[in-house]
Amino acid sequence: MLSLLLVIFLLWLFFKLGIGLIKIFGFLIMAGLIFIFCAYLLIPFLAIIGIGSLIWALVR
Numbered sequence: 001m002l003s004l005l006l007v008i009f010l011l012w013l014f015f016k017l018g019i020g021l022i023k024i025f026g027f028l029i030m031a032g033l034i035f036i037f038c039a040y041l042l043i044p045f046l047a048i049i050g051i052g053s054l055i056w057a058l059v060r
Contacts, residue, residue, distance in 0.1 A: 014024060 014020075
């Protein structure tokens, strides 16, 4: 119930500030794409770098 009230309040605030629904949906889509990039590309890449540096430290 509280989250529904928060959504209604945020929509009212965005309309009062003159921020349209297209900008809101655009922001949500961009935030989702950034999350997908970080979750599926960046974190495994950092894990591979970390494992490689551990192997390098053990070999050296």
